[in-house]
Amino acid sequence: MAIVEVEDLRKTFSVTRPRTGARGPLALLLRERREVRAVDGVSFRIEPGEMVGYIGPNGAGKSTTIKMLTGILVPSGGLVRVAGLEPSRRRVELARRIGIVFGQRTQLWWDLPLCDSFDLLRYIYKVPAERFRANLAAYVELLELGPLLDTPVRQLSLGQRMRGDLTAALLHDPEVLYLDEPTIGLDVVVKERIRSFLAQLNRERGVTVLLTTHDMDDIERLCSRMIVIDHGRLIYDGSLEAMKDRFGGxxxxxxxxxxxxxxxxxxxxxxxxxxxxxxxxxxxxxxxxxxxxxxxxxxxxxxxxxxxxxPEIEDIVRRIYSGAAAPIDTH
Amino acid sequence: MRAESYGARLLTAADRLLYSAVRHGEAQLSRPPSRGVRGFGVPCERARKAIGSEMALYWQVALRGFRRYATYRAATFAGVFTNTIFGFLRAYVMIALYAGRGSIGGFDLRDTLTYTFVTQGMLMVVYIWNWWEIALTIRSGDIVTDFARPLNYQLYWLAQDVGRATYHAIFRGIPPFVIGAVVFSLRLPAHPWTWLFFLLSMYLAVAVSFAFRFMLNLSAFWLFDYRGIGSIAAAVWTFLSGFAVPIALFPGTLQTVARALPFAAFVNTPVEIFLEKQQGWALLGALAYQLGWALALLAAGRLALSAAERKVVVQGG
Structure with missing residues (x-):
């Protein structure tokens, strides 16, 4: 049974802005509402243990989808199920079973030592002490966080912080892990360390991973399958190899x-x-x-x-985004 | 160096044991135990355990609220300095005002000076101006990391705020008061119990002010420029909480209105309890007034939160 099911998922935001052409003191009152379709009829299923790359240009609807998968955002239409639960209705229950890392945000306590944030997660997720200890030991060693445990988060470098955030997302044994641009802004060495960690995590623990990224090396290195969206619509879902054949053969x-x-x-x-x-x-x-x-x-x-x-996968993706990538049979 | 030892010092002995075990552990990614085996035991027992673990969680959150502020010692020192200076300023205005008068609205000069320094001490405890921690996370979009957690968002922040207020009571509240007490010979409670009631009233004041600040911060979901209503609120609070002038000194009708509104619960009520102006049933009434408003405003905040969650437009990315 699929662990993530998304069917005809939609999210519409209504945005107000000054009416076009309105000027003068009344311009503020003359606002028009405009509908923005951030996600527009996306469907896919992810099986347990899969590692899927979810890619698309900025503003394609990736983060919006992830927020709906966690229940933070309520879909405007369609169906979402994660681990058998409807996220927006059972957000708290689901939160215990998933882990999230937002590359551009941190869930660690900025002013406090790293270990303080980890320790709090034990209480938030009610992780049994034994299990917590084992997990922390494993992640601290794999991500080489030992010397940093007593350092306040605000003093960590971006790469150190990201390793801390990854650990924080995993201490409660989530079944599904969402990674929203986990390698953004990191140097090559740190990127590689995080990639090999994720590969090991997926291999040894069978954690299902959905990863959004702009770094095609992440996909090439980690994901056997990729889902591409643009303007809120799904434009490709399949293996990397098949994509190369189809769009960049x-x-x-x-x-x-x-x-x-x-x-x-x-x-x-x-x-x-x-x-x-x-x-x-x-x-x-x-x-x-x-x-x-x-x-x-x-x-x-x-x-x-x-x-x-x-063919560079970046080129292929760039061509898909720009609408130039006709499948090869039309050449 | 100081920062490194800092964390270690705050950890309990048990934690330290745990972390030292962690440092020498071996990295193995064992599979998590299968789910669904939990949940044995009598339902009532389970409920008790659940409540216990919730309490433990919010206690831990409050501890961290305390520690967060404890990190910034220079800021604390600067704050104490400023609060004390302004306390002296207000005190000399009051002394000038009382020249040749015995008592105003039942407050003699000594009462008023005590009132002044207790309010200076409480200023940061109830965080009367410019608390925007939640609004900033809404604005940056960082709020998603808190929304993605299995906890009660309002209680989570309330617990943090109680920890913060405790820190501010000890390190920002007591020093200006002690300095004021030495210079102006302030009035201390005659009954030892008064200290206890004051403490209770102070925490209720924190709850009421938090409930307000929480809603004010949530306005950032709807308003791009939330600071506008923030400055209106600050003006109203400064006056109607009795921070600027004791409510006992307000003229008739205004005083009645101010005593019914929730703002007086921030500052005026605890200070009047400290001055033992409220005794017996009136004291209980004052505490009930605070508690009532705290519950009502927290309930309103809860409604505001669920409205926000439904319409949430997470800004940025």
Missing amino acids: ERVLVIDLEEAAPPVEVPGTRVVKVDGPRQWLRFRRADTTAAEVVAAVAARARLRDLTIEE
Whole structure:
């Protein structure tokens, strides 16, 4: 049974703003209400133990969805169920079973030592002492928080704080973990540490994870499945590989020839750029393999060097967002 | 260095034991015990345990409310200094006012000077001006982290505020009063019990003022510029709470109205109890007046909270 079920989910905000063209002292009174559809008919299901990337450009409706999944926001329409509960009606009950990290916010007590925040969570979530101790020991060691436990949160660096927030979200053994941009603003080393931690968490504890991010490396490293939304609508739901095939199945072979030559003609490829002895040949996974292309090129010209460029997932996503990514069959 | 030892000092012995175990533990991610095995035991026993663990939670929250403010010692010192200076200023105005008069509205000069310094001490306890902690989390959107927790949001903040008020009573309240008492020979309660009633009344004052501040802060859900009504509230409170002038000195009708409104419960009631102006049934009546308003306003705050939760537009991200 799916642990997260979302069906035709909608959230409309009404925003007031001065009526267009209204000027002068009465302008404030002449306001018009406008409906903004933040989430507009999204459906998906997540099975226990899955790790799903939820991506979309700024303002796509990602955070709004997560807030509805936690019960903080009441949906305007559609259906949400998390761990069998309807979040907005049973928010408190659900809160005991989920964990949340908002990358741009902290749930730690700013003025107090880190351990003070952790200790309070034991009371908030009524975690049995034994279990709390075991969890804290494990997370403190995995995230290397030991030396920081007595440091006030306001003195922690962003990366340290984020590790603290992750621990705080996990001490009560949540079944589902929502991560809203958990790697935002972090350096490469910290990002990597957090990623490997999340992978381990998912592998060893079977925690279901829904992750929003703008960092495609997070997705590539962690998520076998991704859900893409834009303007509140779902535009892709499937594996990373399938997405590459569908939206970005084109790879590029870069060849360095012995000397400048006219564009090499190989069936199933297209020369997209020539720069002296260097040429760029674009081809589709579906049409031919890299080995075939290389063999064909070698038969026609004297090769000195070659590299294959895989489609960058960021490029694919960028193209999907900008509406330019037509599936390959329309090329 | 100081910051590091600070946390360790505040931890109880049991906590310290726990954390030292943590530091030497081994990292293993064991699976959580399966759910649904809890819930054995007699229902009544379970209910008692549940209430006990709720009390433990809010006690822990109150402790942290206290500690948060304890962190900022320089601010405390500066605050005591300012409160004391203003206490002297107000005292000299009162001395000038009383020149040649015996008593006004049943308050002699000594009563009024005592009133002045007790109110200076209570200023931060009831946090009469500019408490925007919740509004700031609404504005930044950080409130979602509190809403995402399994707790009663209003009680959570009330508990924090009680911890904060306790800190302010001890470190911001007592020093200005003691200095004032030394310089102006203030009146101390004649009956030892008065201290107890005063303490009770002070905490009720905190509850009433919190209930107001809570609603005022929640207005940030609807109003982009909540500070506007905040400054109106501050003006009303300063006057009608009896902070500026004892309510006993108000003219007839205004005094009757002020005594019925909830604002007098912030400041005037506890100070009158301290001065032993309220005795016997009148004393009980004064405490009941505070309690009544505290409950009514907390209930109103609760309604405001559920309205806010329903319409919540979490700002930003």
